[in-house]
Structures are given as structure tokens and as C-alpha cells.
Amino acid sequence: NAGVTQTPKFRVLKTGQSMTLLCAQDMNHEYMYWYRQDPGMGLRLIHYSVGEGTTAKGEVPDGYNVSRLKKQNFLLGLESAAPSQTSVYFCASGDRGYNEQFFGPGTRLTVL
């Protein structure tokens, strides 16, 4: 059981470049989430999904897009990267109801 995995672990982009972060979970969870973590600001929700084929905006969705074509995968896209998107990105998944979320190891992204 790998849990929640994220690809890649590190990435450096130039301003204006695009990229996709991949999250995969093998726990058959319905819900999946993308967060960003910045110093002094804790974790902030970017987008989330409550099931295959669904997505919704979180607190800080601007500049990001997501897709959930398969239940086990949740993709986060940056169409035109900006230095303000330099951050550590975490994916999480969870069951229905008020249960805990399980987090991936994170992707450290630097935008120059």
C-alpha cells in the first residue's frame, strides 16, 4: 500500500512555463485535495474533488486548474507559472464523512 504519492518531488520552472503535478492514491478514497504550504501561512486549499469527474475551487484557486479523470488520480496544472506560485504542494485524499485526510510527501516547486 503506497498511500498517496506525488510526482515530481522537485521542479524548477521559469516564469510563463507550464507544468502538471500528479497525485495518485491507492486507498479507493472519494475525496482528493490540493494544498499549498507557504512559510507563516500554513496549508491553504487550492482545489478539491468529491469524486471522479468532479472538481471545485478552494481558498486560493487562481492560476491553477485540476482534473479528476480517474478516481485514483488528481492532477494540478499551472498554465503560466508565476514566482508567486513558488511553494510546497501537497495532495491529500480522504473518505466520506468527517474523517482524516491522508497526505502525500509534497512537491517543492520553484518559479524563477
Add this chain to the structure above:
Amino acid sequence: AQSVTQLDSHVSVSEGTPVLLRCNYSSSYSPSLFWYVQHPNKGLQLLLKYTSAATLVKGINGFEAEFKKSETSFHLTKPSAHMSDAAEYFCVSHLDSSYKLIFGSGTRLLVRP
């Protein structure tokens, strides 16, 4: 609106002494509450959770937390700190009527030899 307040941004203890990390929540009803730990350059790991069963919750690595509704608190404790406990700890609640989490701002625990 629901919120989670971690009362200390940094806590420093000596190895072998007790740990207390404080958390208060605000909610219109009893929420689900969690403590997560994040070691440097790692993801978040669940320490323990409260979901309206026993008010004293035991977690991994000797940590426990007590849910006190009258005080709206969910403080994390450990009788004896170990060097490996040095990390950042997040108190987390479920948003009312939702599946989204509300994070506290985190408490960085330093353990002195």
C-alpha cells in the same frame, strides 16, 4: 465561522520533560478534531483524531489529546519528549457541514538535549 487557534507558535522543551501543545477551536457544534505532525521536508502524518467517542484520545508515539467541550480545547500532550519529536504540529478541524479541513497555524516543537 469555524476556526482553529494554536496558542503557541514555538514551544521548547528539554528531552525527557513533558510536552504540551495548546489548541482551541470554535464551532457551532462538536467538530471532528485532529493533530498532524510534519517533520522537516516531509508530508503531514496523522497523530490522533477525535470523532465524538472517548474524550481522551491516544495517538502514535506516546501522544494523547483531551477534548474539553466546556473549554473548546484539544491540547496535545506527551509525558516525556524525545529528540525525534522535534517537528511542526498542526491542530485541524473539519469545516462545519463540509469535508474540508481547517488548519491551525502550527506549533514548532524544539527538543533540547
